Amino acid sequence: MSNERSFKRIDAATASQLLAREKILVLDSRDQASFELAHIANARRLSSDNLDATLLGTPKAVPVLLVCYHGNASQTYGQMFTDFGFAEVYSLDGGFAAWQRAQAKTAPPVLSPQLTQWLQGHGYPGDDLDAVAEHNMTPLMRASKSGDSGIVFELLQAGAALNATNIDGNNALWLACVGESLEAMSVLIRAGIALDHQNDNGATCLMYAASTGKHAVVEALLAAGANPQLKTLDDFSALDMAATIECLRLLRRVEKGMLATAG
Numbered sequence: 177m178s179n180e181r182s183f184k185r186i187d188a189a190t191a192s193q194l195l196a197r198e199k200i201l202v203l204d205s206r207d208q209a210s211f212e213l214a215h216i217a218n219a220r221r222l223s224s225d226n227l228d229a230t231l232l233g234t235p236k237a238v239p240v241l242l243v244c245y246h247g248n249a250s251q252t253y254g255q256m257f258t259d260f261g262f263a264e265v266y267s268l269d270g271g272f273a274a275w276q277r278a279q280a281k282t283a284p285p286v287l288s289p290q291l292t293q294w295l296q297g298h299g300y301p302g303d304d305l306d307a308v309a310e311h312n313m314t315p316l317m318r319a320s321k322s323g324d325s326g327i328v329f330e331l332l333q334a335g336a337a338l339n340a341t342n343i344d345g346n347n348a349l350w351l352a353c354v355g356e357s358l359e360a361m362s363v364l365i366r367a368g369i370a371l372d373h374q375n376d377n378g379a380t381c382l383m384y385a386a387s388t389g390k391h392a393v394v395e396a397l398l399a400a401g402a403n404p405q406l407k408t409l410d411d412f413s414a415l416d417m418a419a420t421i422e423c424l425r426l427l428r429r430v431e432k433g434m435l436a437t438a439g
Contacts, residue, residue, distance in 0.1 A: 183254030183265035188278035239264035246271040246368040276335035305336040320348040323357030345375035378408035386414040391422035
């Protein structure tokens with residue numbers, strides 16, 4: 177049996193119980209803007225700039241709860257703190273998004289006047305961030321399509337469901353691609369949206385962007401790590417569907433790189 181020590185993964189409910197203890201250090205590794213907009217009470221922001229100081233300056237007997245966007249980076253940090261000798265290390269599964277959803281069950285989300293006005297202006301209720309309109313369009317999808325990245329950011333911070341899909345099985349990233357909003361795409365991708373989500377026909381955002389000749393969108397998706405080798409239910413890839421020379425070149429360049437790495 178291995179004696180290797182590891183951190184513990186916990187859900188939001190267990191985290192709430194943990195936070196009731198007197199001494200626990202909460203470290204949030206999200207970006208500065210996200211942290212400033214909303215964070216767990218008494219949390220400190222963790223970054224590459226203060227990581228070494230935190231590891232060296234914190235007593236190893238202090239329990240540590242690590243939080244990120246959706247529970248991925250916190251696991252990496254969790255193992256790091258454990259390896260460094262900390263006795264109690266916890267990673268919040270689902271990250272701050274899960275924490276906010278859990279909090280929303282006991283209290284309504286705190287919305288800025290700007291977001292409240294936007295919701296009202298588009299016919300959405302102020303107490304349900306995942307309410308659907310025609311074609312199952314959620315507020316996040318609508319804001320993504322219109323390229324209103326500020327509203328996209330606020331909706332995510334308030335706990336809107338990141339991977340909800342519309343009547344065709346498309347998520348908010350697809351709608352941002354339709355609107356060719358690179359900024360809204362960036363916000364969604366940083367928040368951890370499913371980059372290679374396939375809709376009811378098996379199509380991905382990359383396939384859609386390639387088929388409509390949106391080469392700037394294709395370039396952004398590929399840079400974020402979108403998989404060009406996935407295929408639709410009809411067995412077509414993004415490369416098969418490329419509508420312009422620019423899209424074709426971008427996709428071929430990435431596929432050649434993937435083949436070279438595999439070889």
